[in-house]
Amino acid sequence: METALAHTDIEMMDCVYEKPDTLTDQRFHYCPGCGHGVAHRVLMEVIDELGIQEQTIGVAPVGCSVFAYHYMNVDMQEAAHGRASAVATGIKRMHPDKYVYTYQGDGDLAAIGTAETIHTANRGENILVVFINNAIYGMTGGQMAPTTLLGMKTSTSPAGRTIETAGFPIKITEMVAMLPGVYYVARTSVHTPNAVRQLKKALTKAFQYQKQGKGTCFVEVVSNCPSGWKMTPLQANKWMEENMFPVFPPGEIKVPKN
Amino acid sequence: MSEVQLMKGNEAIAEAAIRAGCQGYFGYPITPQSEILEYLTDEGRKRGMVVLQAESEVASINMVYGASGAGARVMTSSSSPGISLMQEGISYIACAELPCLIVNINRGGPGLGTIQPSQGDYFQSTKGGGHGDYRLIVLAPASVQEMADFVYDAFDLADKYRNPVMILADGALGQMMEKVEFKKYNPADHIPPKPWATVGKTRDRERNFLTSLHIQPEKMEQINLALQEKYRTITRNETRSESIETDDADYILVGYGLAARIAHRAVEIAREKGIRVGLLRPITLWPFPYGRVQELATKAKGILVIEMNAGQMVEDVRLGVEGRVPVKFYGRMGGIIPSPDEVVHALESMIHQPVEANVEEY
CATH class of the missing domain: 3.40.50.920 (Rossmann fold)
Structure with missing residues (x-):
């Protein structure tokens, strides 16, 4: 099924932006307004601009971005749920001269994969971990995630998350930042042009540090889930700013001491 | 090259792995097989092998997945409870068709059981073990000499069929000492090119991606049919007694x-x-x-x-x-x-x- 948009002729002379070669021609399956599309594009732009496509190996998670390898035009491996950083460790140890990254959601990285996340960071594996936090399990239909906010309604916290039954939203980025093997930690979002610029800067730094062999770099993207949150994209972004940012404040969390 | 040595079964496996050109080992301590991890940490690293003690068997097998997917000849080893923890990863490895060696030095179960020798993992090893329709090639040595010899065979079979291979021995074979002779083996003559490996997408080829996810049932059926065809070929060619x-x-x-x-x-x-x-x-x-x-x-x-x-x-x-x-x-x-x-x-x-x-x- 082709949409009308696909047949819209765009005069090349009007073209001010092209997708990089590091993205395939495959159309995203993501819901309208979802942050994954922008996060994919920014990550792939950085790889393109640094000219490291041929030296980069990515690891896809289980979750909404399970098909990341359909879009990211680099060599990739699909990991079991939560195991992306262990898979990345295996790749990186055999190819220390290559760039290796994982791209993981909150359920993958901060629930089922917590042990792998923490120990990979604690070993200071010289990889980049990109962490998309939208406080919900999107792929399976909107269940409570480890980062679901207190009071937030999901299909498995229908009256809102309570401390009594589910504890607190886990701040795994801050936990990871405490580890001496971790070199650089940042938290951004992708809902405004400025936020996108911050993400791009963070990812660029992370790859540069990886080239220098500095250790684990960890970049969290606070994102939305209009479908899971049952909001329009605009409502979701507003809700994210008002509710997610107080718990997961954007900014650089760990920067190298120079 | 053909010096006779007195060695534990576990050490013979480890020594043979180095000689077989194993490039990476990822493992976690568990009795009665920890000598493999210890031997490789010392001797393997000295001779250029990547050896990593992981945080769990779950992590170990997924490191094997990543390293094998990146084209390396790699292995892990454990004993029964640890092998149970690896089953998810083994299923993924089987579906993504990644070659590797998994050594199980079987101890008594069920549960935490005992550290003494057992053959209680036969079903788990030969009937799948994890989820879905897949097979491991399972080699059963009966001497320390075979503990060594089967390592070379296991790596070669794994590469030949792009399939995980298990050496299933027991705690007694792992711990007992016998004489062993290491055969002449040049890895370069045995390890095939791996054009499917994820080592960085060069300009002259499409990206490689390794996955066990095929969400369209028609596609997943084709994947399964291809696996079953491979298993029939292995059955025809490799059955040994x-x-x-x-x-x-x-x-x-x-x-x-x-x-x-x-x-x-x-x-x-x-x-x-x-x-x-x-x-x-x-x-x-x-x-x-x-x-x-x-x-x-x-x-x-x-x-x-x-x-x-x-x-x-x-x-x-x-x-x-x-x-x-x-x-x-x-x-x-x-x-x-x-x-x-x-x-x-x-x-x-x-x-x-x-x-x-x-x-x-x-």
């Missing part, structure tokens, strides 16, 4: 690994008593030598299966026998090793009190 004194045998003992060593001694004792008995030793537990079992069942009066478990391989023996002759089982569990005399006694009771139905005896 050893037959000892079976030509004139009225009775056949069937056992693998350490149980085969014990059964072999039982054959000697029984023959001294005038009982014409032979031994069939499956070497590949998957693919299982059903054909050889069938041949022997047409000539023998009865078959006695010896295992260090409650009777697992005996089910495969019965599938091969197809009811032609009685199949009796004798086994010990929980880390107890049966003696040759016990086996002879079980054989004699079978001869003197022929069984009509299949009977298990412990």
